[in-house]
Amino acid sequence: MKTYDAHHIRNIAILGHAGSGKTTLAESMLFESNEIQRRGSVEEGSTASDYHDIEQERGSSVFGTPLFAEWRDYKINIIDTPGFSDYVGEVISALRVVDTGLMVLNSHHGVEVGTETIWKYTKQFETPVIFTVNKVDHEQSDFWRTVEQAKERFGREVTVVQYPFAEGVGFNTIIDVLKMTAYVFGADGGKPEKMPIPDSERERAAQLHNELIEIVAENDESLMEHYLAKGELDEEEMRHGLTKTIIQRQIFPLFCTSAKKNMGAGRLMTFIDVVVPAPVEMPPVKTEGGTELKADPKGKTCIFVFKAASEPNVGDMSFFRVYSGTVAHGMDLVNEQTGVTERLGQLFVVNGKKRSEVSELQAGDIGAVVKLKNTHVNNTLHDKGLNLVLPAIQFPSPRVRVSVVSNRKGEEDKLGMALHHLHEEDPTLLIEHSMELKQLLLHGQGEMHVQTAKHRLINRFKLDVSFETPKVPYRETIQRMVEGSYRHKKQSGGAGQFAEVHMRVEPWYEGIAAPAGLSVRATEEHDLPWGGKLVFVNAIVGGVIEQRFLPAILKGVMEKMTEGPVTGSYVRDVRVTVFDGKMHAVDSNEAAFKTAGRMAFKDCFIKADPQLLEPIYDVEVLMPEEHVGDVMSDLPVRRAVIMGIDSDGHYQVLKARMPLAEVDKYATVLRSMTSGRAAFSASFAEYVSVPSQIQSKLHQEYLQHAQEEE
Numbered sequence: 001m002k003t004y005d006a007h008h009i010r011n012i013a014i015l016g017h018a019g020s021g022k023t024t025l026a027e028s029m030l031f032e033s034n035e036i037q038r039r040g041s042v043e044e045g046s047t048a049s050d051y052h053d054i055e056q057e058r059g060s061s062v063f064g065t066p067l068f069a070e071w072r073d074y075k076i077n078i079i080d081t082p083g084f085s086d087y088v089g090e091v092i093s094a095l096r097v098v099d100t101g102l103m104v105l106n107s108h109h110g111v112e113v114g115t116e117t118i119w120k121y122t123k124q125f126e127t128p129v130i131f132t133v134n135k136v137d138h139e140q141s142d143f144w145r146t147v148e149q150a151k152e153r154f155g156r157e158v159t160v161v162q163y164p165f166a167e168g169v170g171f172n173t174i175i176d177v178l179k180m181t182a183y184v185f186g187a188d189g190g191k192p193e194k195m196p197i198p199d200s201e202r203e204r205a206a207q208l209h210n211e212l213i214e215i216v217a218e219n220d221e222s223l224m225e226h227y228l229a230k231g232e233l234d235e236e237e238m239r240h241g242l243t244k245t246i247i248q249r250q251i252f253p254l255f256c257t258s259a260k261k262n263m264g265a266g267r268l269m270t271f272i273d274v275v276v277p278a279p280v281e282m283p284p285v286k287t288e289g290g291t292e293l294k295a296d297p298k299g300k301t302c303i304f305v306f307k308a309a310s311e312p313n314v315g316d317m318s319f320f321r322v323y324s325g326t327v328a329h330g331m332d333l334v335n336e337q338t339g340v341t342e343r344l345g346q347l348f349v350v351n352g353k354k355r356s357e358v359s360e361l362q363a364g365d366i367g368a369v370v371k372l373k374n375t376h377v378n379n380t381l382h383d384k385g386l387n388l389v390l391p392a393i394q395f396p397s398p399r400v401r402v403s404v405v406s407n408r409k410g411e412e413d414k415l416g417m418a419l420h421h422l423h424e425e426d427p428t429l430l431i432e433h434s435m436e437l438k439q440l441l442l443h444g445q446g447e448m449h450v451q452t453a454k455h456r457l458i459n460r461f462k463l464d465v466s467f468e469t470p471k472v473p474y475r476e477t478i479q480r481m482v483e484g485s486y487r488h489k490k491q492s493g494g495a496g497q498f499a500e501v502h503m504r505v506e507p508w509y510e511g512i513a514a515p516a517g518l519s520v521r522a523t524e525e526h527d528l529p530w531g532g533k534l535v536f537v538n539a540i541v542g543g544v545i546e547q548r549f550l551p552a553i554l555k556g557v558m559e560k561m562t563e564g565p566v567t568g569s570y571v572r573d574v575r576v577t578v579f580d581g582k583m584h585a586v587d588s589n590e591a592a593f594k595t596a597g598r599m600a601f602k603d604c605f606i607k608a609d610p611q612l613l614e615p616i617y618d619v620e621v622l623m624p625e626e627h628v629g630d631v632m633s634d635l636p637v638r639r640a641v642i643m644g645i646d647s648d649g650h651y652q653v654l655k656a657r658m659p660l661a662e663v664d665k666y667a668t669v670l671r672s673m674t675s676g677r678a679a680f681s682a683s684f685a686e687y688v689s690v691p692s693q694i695q696s697k698l699h700q701e702y703l704q705h706a707q708e709e710e
């Protein structure tokens with residue numbers, strides 16, 4: 001393959017709600033450009049993009065797949081992204097390295113919740129966007145309603161370049177108001193015949209043509225003058241104006257396609273070649289230090305790794321974009337983050353699992369290299385002597401958790417390594433060894449996301465694992481003051497053990513007064529690693545317990561605080577005042593005082609109206625109006641409290657507070673309640689009291705479990 005320069009490269013991410021036809025459209029592009037000889041289908045699991053077994057089983061994309069199409073004199077790098085919100089990480093990493101987004105709308109469903117979520121990311125990345133309304137051959141296709149919704153949601157900048165003539169089952173004609181031509185397709189799609197616009201459509205096409213010109217001219221004074229003088233812009237003027245306007249997000253040109261019937265992909269690619277910004281036309285990327293990198297093939301080499309993949313047949317690969325200079329096989333580049341010099345092996349351009357070796361890749365291009373040993377997603381590599389870091393991809397925080405259990409003894413280490421591997425490939429999967437819950441937790445974006453991880457653990461890593469509901473990190477505290485004591489005495493054989501501790505245990509809160517009626521000698525405030533405080537007060541009078549034993553008492557209290565008496569959870573927000581006790585000249589030692597401290601604390605705690613606290617999350621649900629009723633009436637079942645509801649265009653945003661135990665299940669619940677048309681996010685808010693009947697149920701379970709263990 002020839003080497004493309006930054007004027008002849010286009011980098012596109014295909015974006016859109018699940019099932020809008022992204023993968024089918026990518027397939028049509030590859031087929032039209034002769035990259036593939038046979039046009040596969042999602043149904044048969046034969047597309048170039050969805051080549052993973054899990055994608056074929058499900059009939060939908062799971063991974064962002066790098067592809068490319070050579071169209072005319074240009075190389076269009078395409079990343080086909082998955083539409084399900086669980087895989088949003090793939091969308092974000094794609095947006096990080098492409099120049100333009102191609103947003104696919106489903107002409108049958110209009111603007112969907114996935115479109116909205118992804119739109120927000122394109123705004124954040126300031127990515128230029130072009131739209132295509134796909135499935136215009138669908139019997140329930142409604143192109144104009146879809147356009148209206150897009151304008152309403154994304155602004156008047158959404159501008160029609162093409163529309164279907166007679167959409168629906170017999171669809172075969174696209175009216176192009178930029179070219180002022182009708183494209184008429186044969187039964188198999190492909191290359192259309194160019195025809196004059198039918199008489200009945202002339203007026204509408206002319207009006208849309210003018211709208212298009214005006215929005216372009218509006219952004220450029222000299223073009224405007226020209227337009228006013230001539231009443232028209234020629235193709236070249238229009239091209240320049242359009243590119244500039246697209247880069248500034250002042251226009252979102254809108255096309256139409258039937259990916260399934262192979263109609264429209266060619267014209268779309270020509271537009272991408274000719275009008276969509278080249279890497280050199282985009283504003284230079286800035287490194288963290290503020291250096292601007294231009295897509296100059298002769299500049300110093302700098303690449304950014306945005307994806308890692310490991311596949312049994314294809315091997316381990318690192319995917320990167322060249323931001324400056326030229327990379328070649330055998331080159332040495334320094335990884336800024338790990339400090340390691342890496343020698344680049346063979347370089348590839350890839351179309352799904354098919355890879356072709358290339359000798360070099362210039363600035364602006366996207367390619368892959370056999371996995372570099374000490375290089376990970378988000379790393380910057382560059383020529384020696386430079387000091388550059390490109391901003392890392394910021395992945396969203398996780399929304400669901402599961403506990404991963406190995407069903408085969410002795411495979412724990414292997415499981416740990418496999419999970420680490422999954423995280424390397426997909427940084428939105430987080431692994432946590434929870435000391436508190438004594439569980440291995442996997443955090444992800446949704447039920448499907450963690451199920452995908454499970455599928456890979458079983459099939460790719462040949463592990464036998466189960467996913468279980470994770471425990472809830474409850475907290476225990478108390479509601480009233482109690483005084484108590486404990487005498488620890490042991491007389492067996494030689495030296496005995498003796499310690500007696502009297503303490504006052506009470507709820508701690510900000511601004512609490514000093515313990516009443518006691519003479520305080522010292523107060524220690526401990527911020528607990530799991531949140532909240534322990535305040536430990538020494539109010540010993542007359543040296544009844546020697547100073548040197550107080551740390552041992554504190555240790556005993558702390559020990560019990562990591563396994564509270566109600567459910568074995570962490571204890572927080574208590575004040576413990578030691579005010580009396582007894583020692584024995586020979587038998588008292590630290591171990592004895594630790595035990596006495598622990599037991600005295602436990603006894604007091606149980607009597608002090610213990611209160612279990614549970615983590616509550618702020619939950620935000622974005623959904624179409626018609627689902628609001630169902631979603632709202634389901635919330636009380638989940639012990640959630642509605643905080644408010646707002647409308648955002650034709651979507652509703654519901655805010656609620658929900659216990660974590662329910663958040664864990666919510667992704668699945670919401671999906672089935674709204675057929676995947678709602679999105680939600682959750683973030684930790686605070687700890688609040690658990691209702692008493694639930695607390696006593698959990699306490700009984702804990703006691704029973706503790707007995708079984710004994």
Ligand SMILES: Nc1nc2c(ncn2[C@@H]2O[C@H](COP(=O)(O)OP(=O)(O)OP(=O)(O)O)[C@@H](O)[C@H]2O)c(=O)[nH]1
Pocket residue numbers: 016017018019020021022023024025041042043059060061062081082083084134135136137138257258259260261
């Ligand atoms: N009628 C019709 N169906 C289409 C068209 N494009 C795609 N489809 C069908 O729509 C379904 C989803 O297509 P995909 O290409 O997998 O959609 P996607 O956007 O890649 O979906 P995700 O990867 O899950 O986000 C498949 O059954 C396709 O055959 C089209 O233009 N017309």
Ligand SMILES: [Mg+2]
Pocket residue numbers: 022023024050060061080081082083
């Ligand atoms: Mg897909």
